[in-house]
Amino acid sequence: xxxxxxxxxxxxxxxxxxxxxxxxxxxxxxxxxxxxxxxxxxxxxxxxxxxxxxxxxxxxxxxxxxxxxxxxxxxxxxxxxxx
Amino acid sequence: xxxxxxxxxxxxxxxxxxxxxxxxxxxxxxxxxxxxxxxxxxxxxxxxxxxxxxxxxxxxxxxxxxxxxxxxxxxxxxxxxxxxxxxxxxxxxxxxxxxxxxxxxxxxxxxxxxxxxxxxxxxxxxxxxxxxxxxxxxxxxxxxxxxxxxxxxxxxxxxxxxxxxxxxxxxxxxxxxxxxxxxxxxxxxxxxxxxxxxxxxxxxxxxxxxxxxxxxxxxxxxxxxxxxxxxxxxx
Numbered sequence: 001x002x003x004x005x006x007x008x009x010x011x012x013x014x015x016x017x018x019x020x021x022x023x024x025x026x027x028x029x030x031x032x033x034x035x036x037x038x039x040x041x042x043x044x045x046x047x048x049x050x051x052x053x054x055x056x057x058x059x060x061x062x063x064x065x066x067x068x069x070x071x072x073x074x075x076x077x078x079x080x081x082x083x
Numbered sequence: 084x085x086x087x088x089x090x091x092x093x094x095x096x097x098x099x100x101x102x103x104x105x106x107x108x109x110x111x112x113x114x115x116x117x118x119x120x121x122x123x124x125x126x127x128x129x130x131x132x133x134x135x136x137x138x139x140x141x142x143x144x145x146x147x148x149x150x151x152x153x154x155x156x157x158x159x160x161x162x163x164x165x166x167x168x169x170x171x172x173x174x175x176x177x178x179x180x181x182x183x184x185x186x187x188x189x190x191x192x193x194x195x196x197x198x199x200x201x202x203x204x205x206x207x208x209x210x211x212x213x214x215x216x217x218x219x220x221x222x223x224x225x226x227x228x229x230x231x232x233x234x235x236x237x238x239x240x241x242x243x244x245x246x247x248x249x250x251x252x253x254x255x256x257x258x259x260x261x262x263x264x265x266x267x268x269x270x271x272x273x274x275x276x277x278x279x280x281x282x283x284x285x286x287x288x289x290x291x292x293x294x295x296x297x298x299x300x301x302x303x304x305x306x307x308x309x310x311x312x313x314x315x316x317x318x
Contacts (some may be wrong), residue, residue, distance in 0.1 A: 015252045016316055037270065054292070059295070069302070
């Protein structure tokens, strides 16, 4: 086996970091979006005639909760392909 | 080599040890609400126990996936290239941690359905259907984790120093990435089950909203799957 150079070590750890970044980065948005969706279902149960408004607000709220997940994805892709 | 056997056994332990956490807690939550409902409505005991068992059976799925992968890893021969050792431990991490979210998440709609049974036992059919739909969607994140961990178990990648870390990264991405969406899907399904238990007439509307909400919650899980597959196949 050849000796491992410093560049290879950096690249290898960047790949591991990409996995950790996406793995842990997905926990928060997942749970957060669950809270949004849950409360939306609760609200529709109380006021079924406002379902359209509630669904619209739910989707906007979940999209914003999603952003941190997208940051994690972007960081992971940068670590895989750029570093 | 001995190292392959060592890492595969370690992976098997991680898969089943961590993989048992979520389902066990989820089933406990379901049983807790079932007992509470039985205290309120002893006459509906047959229906309550039926829903409890169906709900617990679906919640168990996540752990059974972990058991399958754990057994696959236990019976691997040590006579393989040493990079296989790293794919085995990554497979264990992916399925072990990947089942925690779904197990916990599937417990939430089950407990809500049983709480509804304690209040209005006549809604049992509607609640069973709503609970099973919610729990089935919650299992998606475990199925992604199972896919990645089976790929990792069966695949023999070409050895390079980078590949070892890429494979470990894929295990971490899919394992931890499945935790959040699993719990989130469960939270959505729980509130939908509460609402159906209160007023079954809104069921169509609630199922629709629940599925939209769960689908959006699942997106982060899909990102994790994509990153894991890139790390396995592209790098």
